[in-house]
Amino acid sequence: MIRADHTQDESFLTARCLATPRTAAGEPPANEEVTTKTYLLKTGELVLKRGNRAMFEKILFRNLAAMLKGSGAQIICKDGRFFVRCRESACAAVEDVLPRLAGITGWAAARVTGKDKNALLQICVDEALFCFERGARSFKIETRRTDKSFPLSSYEINCAAGDAITAALPSFKVDVHTPDAVISVEIREKTFVYSNANKGLRGLPAGTAGRGMLLLSGGIDSPVAGFLMALRGMSLSAVYFHAYPYTPDEAKQKVITLAALLRRYTINLRLFVVSFTAIEQRIKTAAPPQWGTVLLRMAMMECASALALRNKCKCLITGESLAQVASQTVENIACTESKAAFPVFRPLIGMDKEEITQKSIKIGTYQTSILQYADCCTLFSPEHPILHADLSEALSIYDSLDLAELLKTALDTCETIKS
Ligand code: ATP
Ligand code: MG
Numbered sequence: 001m002i003r004a005d006h007t008q009d010e011s012f013l014t015a016r017c018l019a020t021p022r023t024a025a026g027e028p029p030a031n032e033e034v035t036t037k038t039y040l041l042k043t044g045e046l047v048l049k050r051g052n053r054a055m056f057e058k059i060l061f062r063n064l065a066a067m068l069k070g071s072g073a074q075i076i077c078k079d080g081r082f083f084v085r086c087r088e089s090a091c092a093a094v095e096d097v098l099p100r101l102a103g104i105t106g107w108a109a110a111r112v113t114g115k116d117k118n119a120l121l122q123i124c125v126d127e128a129l130f131c132f133e134r135g136a137r138s139f140k141i142e143t144r145r146t147d148k149s150f151p152l153s154s155y156e157i158n159c160a161a162g163d164a165i166t167a168a169l170p171s172f173k174v175d176v177h178t179p180d181a182v183i184s185v186e187i188r189e190k191t192f193v194y195s196n197a198n199k200g201l202r203g204l205p206a207g208t209a210g211r212g213m214l215l216l217s218g219g220i221d222s223p224v225a226g227f228l229m230a231l232r233g234m235s236l237s238a239v240y241f242h243a244y245p246y247t248p249d250e251a252k253q254k255v256i257t258l259a260a261l262l263r264r265y266t267i268n269l270r271l272f273v274v275s276f277t278a279i280e281q282r283i284k285t286a287a288p289p290q291w292g293t294v295l296l297r298m299a300m301m302e303c304a305s306a307l308a309l310r311n312k313c314k315c316l317i318t319g320e321s322l323a324q325v326a327s328q329t330v331e332n333i334a335c336t337e338s339k340a341a342f343p344v345f346r347p348l349i350g351m352d353k354e355e356i357t358q359k360s361i362k363i364g365t366y367q368t369s370i371l372q373y374a375d376c377c378t379l380f381s382p383e384h385p386i387l388h389a390d391l392s393e394a395l396s397i398y399d400s401l402d403l404a405e406l407l408k409t410a411l412d413t414c415e416t417i418k419s
Contacts, residue, residue: 036085036086036087036088037085037086037087037088037091037094037109038083038084038085038109038110038111038112038192039083039084039085039086039094039098039107039108039109039110040081040082040083040107040108040110040186040192040194041081041082041083041084041098041101041104041106041107041200042081042104042105042106042107042197042200043057043060043080043081043082043103043104043105044104044105044200044202053080055208056103056204056205056208057077057080057082059205059206059207059208060077060082060101060103060104060205061075061077061082062207063101063102063103063205063206063207063267064082064084064097064101066267067097067100067101067267068084068093068094068097071086071090071093071094071097072086072087072090073085073086073090073093073094074086078188078189079146079188081188082104084098091109098198098200099198099200099201100201100264100265101200101201102201102202102203102204102205102206102230102231102233102265102266103200103201103202103203103204103205103206103208103233104200104201104202105199105200105202106197106198106199106200107197107198107200108184108194108195108196108197108198109194110186110192110193110194111123111126111127111192111193111194112190112191112192113190113191113193114190114191115147115150115187115190115191117151117152117160119191120157120161120185120187120191120193121160121161121164122164123191123193124141124161124164124165124183124185124193125164125165125168125169126193127183127193127194127195128165128168128169128172128181128183129168129169130195131172131180131181131183131195131196132169132172135180136172136179136180136181137171137172137173137180138172138173138174138175138178138179138180138181139165139172139173139174139175139179139180139181139182139183139195140174140175140176140179140181140182140183141157141158141161141162141165141183141184141185142158142182142183142184142185143155143157143158143161143184143185143186143187144184144185144186144187145157145186145187146186146187146188147187147188147189150187157185157187158185161183161185162174165183181195181196182195182196183195184197201231201265202231203230203231203232203233204231204232204233205233206230206233206234206235206265206266206267207233207235207266207267207268208233209232209233209234209235210234210235210313210314210315211234211235211236211237211311211312211313211314212229212234212235212236212237212308212313212314212315212316212317212345213236213237213238213239213304213307213308213311213313213315213316213317213342214226214229214236214237214238214239214316214317214318215238215239215241215300215304215316215317215318215319216238216239216240216255216258216259216262216271217240217241217255217319218240218251218254218255218258218369218371219319219369220319220353220356220357220360220365220366220369220370221319221320221321221324221348221356221360222318222319223258223261223262223319223360223363223365223369224319224347224348224356224359224360224363224365225317225318225319225345225346225347225348226238226262226266226317227262227265227359227363227365228347228348228359229317229345229347230262230265230266231265234266234315234317235266235268235269236262236266236269236317237269237270237271237272237307237308237311237313238259238262238269238270238271238272239271239272239273239274239303239304239307239414240252240255240271240272240273240274241274241276241300241303242255242273242274242275242276242277243275243276243277243280244275244277245277246277246280250371252273254368254369254371255271255273256271256417257368258365258368258369259271259417261363261364261365261368262365264364265363270311270416270417270418271416271417271418272307272311272414272415272416272417273414273415273417274303274307274410274411274414274415275410275413275414276296276299276300276303276410278406278409278410279296279299279303279403279406279407279410280296282401282403282406283295283296283299283401286400286401287397287401288397289382289383289384290382290384290385290386291382291386291389291394291397292381292382292385293326293327293332293381293382293385294327294332294335294336294385294386294389294394295394295397295398295401297327297332297335297336298335298336298338298339298394298398299339299398299403299407300336301316301336301337301338301339301340301344302339302340302341302403302407303407303410303411304316304340305339305340305341305342306341306407306411307411307414308341308342309341310411313342314342314343315342315343315344315345316340316342316343316344316345317344317345317346317347318344318345318346319346319348319356320333320346320348320349321346321348321349321350321351321352321353321356322349322350324353326385326386326387327385329387329388331387331388331389331390331391332386332387332388332389334391335389335391335394335395338391338394338395339398
């Protein structure tokens, strides 16, 4: 269960992602482990959103709460900073979620104390020891003082913390240019000290930029395309065109796995599986062979557009990359696009295969994408595909195929896979 309270006068959002039963007073049972850890999250682009910032923060908060569901962690948002507090036993779950959270530029486990100068210097020394024990031999202090009533300036805090650390650990040297460890101090409603913050995914929280329909095949490219749009704040629906028995059920299962992997970055992804067997057979039997792939892509676009309309999507997303294969020359893309009823986003259009592959390794879809099962496109692809299709010719052959009834049946029988 997730409970979110928004107390407006404090601009304070907080939620507890309950994992364990609690007492009526909301306290954990007496014998429960109580050591807590605090993570501090940095939001980057959100800060630029001015009037919409509260909405962006609310969605980020909701996404984080959904991703941490069942962990027992508590989420706090105050003055544009997000904090996650959890028991030691939930740290692994929290550290699994934060690198997958779109909309944050960085995160770190922080030491927390009040605004007493000696307590502040003590946690700086503790953090320095932590860094030193992990091999760092030089450090730098960076202070941000949001609370201007604190008696020391940022510069004075840097100096005092530096002195305290070198007194406690004489072989840990100050290096303001290329330090092994950057120890950050933030003075807010409390004092937070952390080092070497982890990089976040950046981008915008999923769900802040409308919903798009991703054409998800089993290849390397389309999952990466979906990921990149999710990172721009887009919620995703996905469609896979299946051609059983020409493409085996393992190919469909592979796409279901890819959708589940994408769901790790964007919540509420719904996958539609549309049977394209009859449409592929019609193209194969009634169209000139060299036109096969282009016509198939046009049919996919038409079908995906209808599905997008039904599911309140505002654009289509593909993994196309200019001239990667015959169907992706500029002329052939123009033919494909002619059947799209929505803007088509192609985030990979200018990327080469190596770049896309590296990205897919990074987001964890590569190993699934390279599993070898026949895809409907490769299976039906002609030996000599047309490279620079003429749009009016493409449209007239497409019309002659009379696919409307087959497309309607494909849509009416489409399968929905939620998780
Ligand atoms: P690969 O990594 O092998 O290039 P791919 O998925 O990009 O895989 P392409 O033949 O390049 O395959 O297809 C271009 C785009 O068309 C895909 O990125 C995808 O968006 C869409 N597409 C192709 N086949 C299907 C399919 N069976 N179902 C849904 N979308 C598809
Ligand atoms: Mg491709």
